[in-house]
Structure formats: C-alpha cells, structure tokens
Amino acid sequence: MEHNHFFPPHSGVTLAALAQHAGAELQDESHGDRIVRSVSPVARAKDGDVCYILSRRSREDLSTCQATAIFCEKPLLSLIPSHIPVLLAKSAHTAFALAGALLHPQGLQPVRMTSGTAKVSPAAFVDPTARLEDGVEIEPMAVIGADVEIGSGTRIGPGAVIGPGVRIGRDCVIAGGATVQVALIGNNVIIHNGARIGQDGFGYAPGPRGMLKIVQVGRVIIQDHVEIGANTTIDRGTMDDTVIGESTKIDNLVQVGHNVRIGRHCGIVSQVGIAGSTVIGDGVMIGGAAGVNGHIKIGDGAQIAAMSGVLADVPPGEKYGGVPARPLKDYLREVADTLSRYDGRAKDKGASND
Template structure:
C-alpha cells in the first residue's frame, strides 16, 4: 500500500483531499473500488468521474470540477504517464522464480550473477552469462555463449539461441524465440540450399518482447534492436533488421530482412514491412499498412482497405478489375483532345 502523500512526492503531484489515504491497486474509473487509484486520460470517460468509487484519481486540474465529492485526487500534467508510474509501484506480479530450482540444468562453464532466480527445467548452456538479478521462469533455454543483462526477466519457455546478447532490465514473454535462423536460402536449379546464419541478435536495455514473437539472427551481420524498443505479441523480425531506440511495434507486425527502422517509430498492428528498405525516425504506420519502399520523412502513413459491407466490397472489386481498360480509354481521350487542340491552333494560324 502507498499513501497519497508518497505518490505525490514520487510524481511531483498536488494532493487534493486526504494525503494520508492509502491505495493498494489500480483500476478503471468505472470498476474501481475502495483502496484503488484510477486515472482520467481521455475526456470521453469524464462521465465516470462523478460515479467512481475509487479512493483517488490521477487527474488534470481542468477535470477537478467533474470529480465525485469525497474522492481524493492527485493533480498531474499527464495522467496516463502518472498511472504507469503508480502501477509500477503497486505491481504485485509474482517473481518468475525463487532461487535456483533443483531441476534446472546449468552448465559448469556458465556464469550466474548474484541474486539470479532460475525456474524448474530451465537450461543455461555452456559459456552463457547471466548478470545479477536475472530471472528465468520454468522451461526457459539460454543457448551457448548467450548473455543476459542485469535484472532482465524471461518468462516461461522463452528460447534464446547461441551468442545472443540481451541488455539490462528487459522483459521477454513466454514463447518468444530470440536468435533462430533467418530465412536465408539460395535456389540452385529449383532446389533450395540453406545459407548458414552466422550473425546474432543484439537487444538493448529496457526492451520488452511479447509472447510468441520471433527475432531472427543475422545472416552475416547482427540483427540489432535498440534501447527501450517495445515489440508486441506474435511479431516477426527477420534477419539483419535494425530497429532504432524507443520504437514501438504492435501485434502481428512482420518486418522482412535487412530493413532499417529509425528511432521513435510506431508500427500499428498487422503492419508488413518489405525487406532492404529504410524507414526514417518518427514514422507512424497505421494498422494493416503495407510498406513496400523506403520512407524518408517522419509523419503518419497508411495503406490497406478498411472493412466495408460485402455488397460495397464486391462493387469496388468489380470496378477495380476494369481499371486497366478505363486507363487506356482515358489515355485515348487525352490523345484525341490533344489532336483537337493542335488542329484548332493550326486553323487559327492559317486565318
């Protein structure tokens, strides 16, 4: 439990109401109960301010007049950021493991730092290095020579291949595979020949990798994920991709090989990015967009076709099939118009 006075000091916030009020959990305005702290970051939820049962609310000064009587408040400039900081303080997620489980398999040449926790049936291979306070949940496998940075957490059944480097304070969720072979093959007369993937994966500090996401090792050079990159569930990052610091990638996005994505980019859910292209810093791609060529200027980009009624979709599809015919007709009309103009100018000259 935290007192509002403690939270106010942590957030540099102003307390409205009882500074000695204690809160032990976070909740939405609509579903909060006594002992919970909530927040208002979007004005469309303002109607719940007068009805909430929360003990306290993180709020902007402009929204104070709408707050229910008797509800305490912490006045902040950005309620959503404040909510994230408070949620961290009140986080009651269980540890991934406690101590080193007897069933864990740890090679004699592996280096295990102080305060590490390794769960049941986890494997730490030869020459791997776990820095201080690393947590490995049950079934996680750390490959030969891999290095995991201080205070990083790997949930159950994460697989980290050989020589992968993961920075400090990272979180990698269950089922993620880091460092599997990139999709590298050469075609010889119709037969696919595998190209050994001899690079690795380097992940910076403070990153979060979602469940069942895969990040392929480089073909020759490394796949590189910058600092504070967040990647959602079920994403595919191919070999030799580089992702700049503070970029966010939403669920089911796929990035093809040797693509370079800048800093502070945001890729919405289901975005597909072609290989061997570059995306500038600060680019935002809306969900389901397909990126087929480089983007050199920051901004918001979109593609794809939004859902519509089946009748309208069929009509538009039928028209799309006629686009080449329509293009040729327009081209002919332009040529005819140009000839008419030329004839008209010739007649004027003769007169």
Template sequence: MEHPGFFERAGPYTLFEVAQAAGAELPAGADPAMQIEDVRPLAEATRAHITFIDNKKYLAQLDVTEAGACLVAPPLAGRVPAGTVALVTRQPYHGFARALALFYPSAVHPIVSTPGAAPVDPTAHLEDGVLVEPGAVIGREARIGSGTRIAAGAVVGARVTIGRNCYVGPLATVTHALVGDRVIIHSGVRIGQDGFGFAMGPGGHLKVPQIGRVIIQDDVEIGANTTIDRGALKDTMIGEGTKIDNLCQIGHNVILGRHCVIVAMCGISGSTELGDYVVMGGQSGTVGHIKIGTGAQVGGASHPAHDVPAGARYFGTPAKPLRESAREQALLKRLAARDKGNAEDGSKGSSGS
C-alpha cells in the same frame, strides 16, 4: 573480453576453390591462388573477403566495395570496381549460399550445449545471484550477470551473454545473442534462430546459412511468443528501451532503434531499419529493405511498401500518409453512398411503373 563468436569458420580457401563451390566463373587474369578468408556484406568486405549482390537497392555499395571478390549476375559484372574480382554467375544468391556453407559448414545445426553436460554446462559462467529454475538449460560458455533469473524450461544457448537483472521467462529460448542489462524476455519467446533465408529456384529452395547474431540493448522488453531471427551476415539489433508486444516477428538483419514500440502481431521483414521512437500499430508490417524514419508512426493493420519519412504518420495497405489515406477513405465512402442512393432510386422507379 572479446566475444569468441557463435560459429566456427573453415578456410581460408583459394579464390578458385570459392568460385568452384559457388558455381561461378573466374574471369581472365584473376589470380586463382588468392586467399579468401571469409564472407562479408558489400559495405564491410575487404581484400580477404568474398561478397555478393542480388538486389539493385545496393548498387551504391557495390560501387565502393573493397571486397576481394564479388558474386554478381552477368548484367552487373561491368560495374564491379577494378580492385574486386567479378565472379559471374546467373544466380548470385545461390552462389552466396554455397560460399557460406563452405566457410560455415556447421551453421545450419548450431550447438546449444556440450553433449552429456549438466543442465548448467560446466563451462558457463554465472555471476553471484543468478537464479536458474528447474528444467532450465544453460549452454556451454554462456555468461549470465548477477540478479538475472532464468525461469523453468528456458534455454540459454552456447556462448550467449545475458546482462544483469534480466528475466528469461518459462520455455523461452535465447541463442546466438548478446543481451544487455534489465532485459525482460517473456514466456515462449524465441531469439536467435536462423532467419528465413532461401535461394529460391525452379529446382528447389537452397537454404542459406545465417551466421549473424542478435544484439539486444539495455531495458528492452519482449512479449510472449515473439520471435527475433539472427542476422544472415550482419546482426539483428534491438535498440535500448524498445518495447515489443506479444506474437511479433522480427526478421533477420532488422534494426530497431531506441525506445520503439512494436504492438502485437507485427511483422518486420528482413533488413528493414526503424529509427528511434518509431511506433508500429497492431497487425502492421513492412516489406524488406526499407527504412522507417525516427519518430514515425504506422497505424494498426498498415503495411508500408516504401521508406517512411521521419515523423510521418502512415496508414493503410499499401500505407500512405494519414491525411491522404483518410481522404481516399472518405471519397470511397461518398462513392459507395452515391451508388447505394442511385440503386434505391432505380428500385423505387421500377416498383411504381
């Protein structure tokens, strides 16, 4: 059965209505009555969708987008493909936030369960053998597979699906998520809350509705008090067999490949992609919108600022290839020893005069 989604969409709206809501200008010759049905990323948008660009890393996607309209800053208006209407605005990300709020007015305050319902909502479907401990809450239209245990005080949100033989620990919350089989979610984990999405500006920070999901594949384990934000437009994805330690932060739109190991207190910024079998050492982290190649290793307390090649070993801040970082550390150590020696020699000379 196809999942019904977590957010109710309004619309469709005319291109004029969308442009007005987004604070953008309709170009000459555009059809103001054109129907816009939804908001989508550049690479996924079709004729019935509006999209946006606010990061030059995605210019290649702009060149081939099939969107009906695109929110774009004036310098990039000429680069919008001929079949796409360029909605020009000085702040495309602000416009995108307003367009999302138009289509998804309830996204900022999502529903967990039917008001007044029992702890297990009557519309939820639990297979035989599901164990729900006292104080747990199961939201409306949630689906939970046999052999799964929902511990005391845990919350499973509306329309969440959890597979078979899973464990959701005490006081954990799972919303806006599709969870596979044999997944272990330890106590205090937060899955599916909205990502840190704000259109920053001198007049204040405009909240950007987050309408994506979290997809967790089979055999994943998530440590205590780790947080995994749902996607903004696309989904946040955790690949099969990946193990995440305690106190990690996984931002919106992040993709973790299969069998990754993410050690305690890591921070993975939004839209970062990790290939399969990546290892992130404790207290390491990434900037957003970069790729860590398959089999790469990032040392503890290290922070890549750019893409990391497959199989590479990086260390330091900003992270560099391990050998390069080790040479730099050795050089600094020699320089520090030389300066210490010079200082001691000067001190001896001074005392003997």
C-alpha cells in the same frame, strides 16, 4: 476493483506520497492522509483505488466512480465529481503508470513460477562451463548451455533454453519456455514466455535443385531495458547482426526478420511482421498487424497505422497508413471519399427500389 490472489492490494500509500511519487499535484491537500491500495478502471473504482481518465469519453464512467483519487490533466478537471480527490498531472497516463508500478510491482514482469530457497534449482541443467554471477536464479527444467554468461539479479524461468555462448546482462527476466541463442542481451531486459530469439532467418536461393538454404551466421543484439512479448520471434542476422535498440518495447506475436535494425524507444504492437534488413529509426511506433517490407528505412519518430502495408521508405516524423502505406491524411481522405461514394450508391439503390 475486486482483488484477487494473483495481484493482492498494497499495504497502503498515502495520497500525498503517491502524488509525490507520480509527479502529480494533489488538488486538495486535506486529503493527503487518505490511503490508496490498488488501481482500477474508472467505472468500477472503489474506496482504496486510484484510476485515471484521458478524454471526455470517460464522463459516463465517472457517474459510478468511488475512487480514493483520480489522475487527470487540466483540461478535464471540470469533469471530476466533487467527492473524488484529484491528482493533477501533465500526463495522466504517465502518472498512472508510475502509481501502478508502486502499488503492484509484481505485475511489471513475469513472476517466479516455483517456490523454494535454492537460487539454482537442482532440476535445472547448467553446463559446467557456464558462468553465473552471484544472485542468478535458474528455475526447474531450464537448460543453460556451454560458455553462457549470466549477470547478477537475472532470473531464467522454467523450461527456458539458453544456447551456447549467449551473454545475458544483469537484472533480466527470461520467462518460462523462452529460447535464447546466438544472442547478446543487455541489462534489465524482459523476454516473455515462449519468445524465440536467435534462430536462423528465412533465407534461400531458388534454383533448379529447389530452395538452397543460405547460411545465417550473424547475431541478435538486444540492448538495455528492452521488453519482448510472448511468442515473438527475432531472427539472427545472415552475416550482419539483428539489433533491438535500448528501451524498445515489442508486443506479443511479432516477427522480426534477419538483419533488421530497430532503434531506441520504439513501440511495436502485436502481429507486426518486419522483413529482413529493414532499418527502423528511434521513437518509431508501429500499429498492430502492420507488415513492413524488407530493405527499407523508416525514419525517426515515424508512426505506422495498424494493418498497414509499408512497401517503401517512410520519412522521419511522418504518419503513414493503408495498403500500400502513404501519408495518413491522404489515406484517410481516400477512405472518406470511398465511404461517401458507397453511401451515395446505397441511397440511389434504395430510392430505385421504392
């Protein structure tokens, strides 16, 4: 691909070393000394690039591919042109992710916005009662409140606000403009720009005097290796805690209501809204713009299709879609029947016009 100064190419990794790092098998070991410097889409890949394919839909892109190597799985091996060395993997997607992390480590988390040697910028405000371990970085205009604790290797971006009493673990990144309050944050957590963590949730008691606010005195607990996207909001609990489980990844522009509990290794895509007190199991995947009702349970390993409306409990391991969400095979059958009836009416109308 055409390189830019934001993510410059790597100094070089041999195909043999790259294969070992990614857990792949280099089909022709005579190419082991060839050098890879960057990643690229299949169609635009040039010498020095590595790419990957996941399906036969990439067949046309391969006609212009000049990559130094390509990751693929065994069923697609016959598609690869003879001039491109193959890195055979059980999961091409996983292998490519590992390769990308090796070649462009600066692309894995928000970068430091400012230069300079000072770990704590003189333009940041750090309350005298805050406790910072060695190696903490605080960029300009960040505010670190009273009684905050931050672990070594963590970086707080410019303009970020860390509220009183917050605990942040080691090797985290809190990007510019994010706000974290009333929260306990584990190790190796990434919170992207503009995220809002720990504000009070939407809780009111309607009555003759209007909407009376219900006090929100819970916390947000974010476990290790969680990543939270830009402008996502996670409300603190009302009286219980809002919990995000270990290694869960949350996209940009997601709303997580008060008292929600999300399990480990979940994936939640952009514009999902999760209403209060919902419990989501481990390994759950929720597609973009889905809405999840409050006070329901989504079982371990369930998958929710994009733009679905989940009104009731979802059993473990099930795939649901539609509004209201129901088993995906039922939803797709209904869609197919609707389209078939629509096509039939359109043909009848066309015949009558003739």
